[in-house]
Amino acid sequence: MLKKCVQVLAVTGLIVASSSLCVNAAGADIQKQIDGIMGALPKFAVPMREVGDRFQNMYFAAEGGNWALASYMSKYMDKAMNPAKVTKPKEYPDWKAFYEGDFSPVNKAIAAEDMAAFTKAYTAVITSCNECHVAMGYGFIQLKKLAAPVDQGIEYKLSSKAADVPK
């Protein structure tokens, strides 16, 4: 863009007088493009839908003894929030602190393949999920545990090890 702009001005003989103007115009154009990309990236609402689904699925994976699937659901529940690093830089650290803090007993129970510990941690963390919703002004989004997984197209009752998830 800048190159094209400079070329046009060189032809018209205005390069010296207008070069700084041209850089500014190119900068503004790049900024506009960045703003456009930022506007198209998800903030919290879209990734949170994936968080919600993976969180529900995780339970049935653990219950079915498919510990790799439970671990996988947890991993990508967290990764689903990555766009918020860029689009919600002030709020993203709250998610990170939640996943590494309040959520860690769930991950530990998955790693230990311990269903009793998992059920306890999973039930407890629902309160933490909801507390963040309240804190961020979304107290009307209250989670409830489903009786069946959201995604019906996966086999939950399958014996696997938590460590089976590729790095």
Ligand code: HEC
């Ligand atoms: C860091 C704070 C935070 C934490 C922790 C958090 N949420 Fe959310 N969640 C939000 C916010 C904010 C929204 C509303 C989205 C928006 O409009 O920006 C939301 C919305 C949702 C939604 C509704 C999405 C939709 O649009 O349909 C679901 C489902 C959800 N969260 C699930 C969860 C689950 C499950 C957990 C815990 C494992 C969790 N959330 C933890 C902040 C959080």
